[in-house]
Amino acid sequence: MGRSPSFVKGVKKGPWTTEEDQKLVAYIEQNGHGSWRALPLKAGLQRCGKSCRLRWTNYLRPDIKRGKFSLQEEQTIIQLHALLGNRWSAIATHLPKRTDNEIKNYWNTHLKKRLTKMGIDPITHKSRTAGNTNLSHMTQWETARLEAEARLVHGPRRVSNFYQRIHHGVAPVSNKSLVSSLSPPQPPYLDMLKAWQGISLYKLSNVTELAQCMPIVNPVENVEPLSLNEITTEDPTSNWKNSKVLFNAPETLKDEGNQNMVEMSNTIYEDGYLTDALTLTNCLRNDGGGGGENRDCDFEEETSYWSNILDKLGNNSSFSSVF
């Protein structure tokens, strides 16, 4: 694999030999990489600094996990891709020991094809059939989602259900699309996604920061479920900052026509910071909206609702500190 070696101005290209690898590893272990540009000369390599950096970060680094991606890793990639698009480095920050290059390759060679096969657009993460008919498009969408899950999930599930939820909405792939995706009226339960979009637009300078507070943390096994309604606090931010177990409440959401019931099961997470977009949404709603309840409202009402929330965020220092 790789490319055939070529020599330009004494700089070697193409696949690395074992000897070159050994030289690079030995040098970095002893001296650190320092300036990549200066490294090849010091390490006795006829490579450019860029090539050395790439070889080290994508292959030789000791903290790299190689081999097959686990189911959880796959789901994490899909979730994050739905939110971040092709921001591989940001996605890689949530997959310990995996490199952005590896994730990118895995997406292009496996996951993208798999989603396409399932009838899901790998760019928007929306069902390709959803817009083609006026017949219950959410039903089709849900069918595609369930089919996707059935194929993706082969064992017991205890992973974030953010994937499920985000598939009901627009998957932003850039800051620009984040902005535009806020404009059109959407089904009320898209508010989970809107929460993230709103925060990213108002509180974060870039999407990478958003990724860093994504709900991808270690699930806690064997913890008794809490009712979503048990999460009540005057200061919602302190709730999810300090709580260990946030919720594990089964929730039923209705689609926009109130015709199809969609069962959603939330997952318990353990962490000291924000763990789930729905938790955020529901905590913020304890000001009278009621946690997790279905809300039928028009776009204007939604806009006003989110303006209030964003005002609240702006006045809350502990919230800001999380980000």
Add this chain to the structure above:
DNA sequence: AAGAACATCAACCGCTCCAAA
């Protein structure tokens, strides 16, 4: 068995970002 077609993934290229001068 052999060639074609497809899949995989290490590595390169060109671009952007950002800190330092």
Add this chain to the structure above:
DNA sequence: CTTTGGAGCGGTTGATGTTCT
């Protein structure tokens, strides 16, 4: 404020491996 250069990112390439016909 502008310029410069290093580092990093995402898209793409192409050699090699695998499957299909």
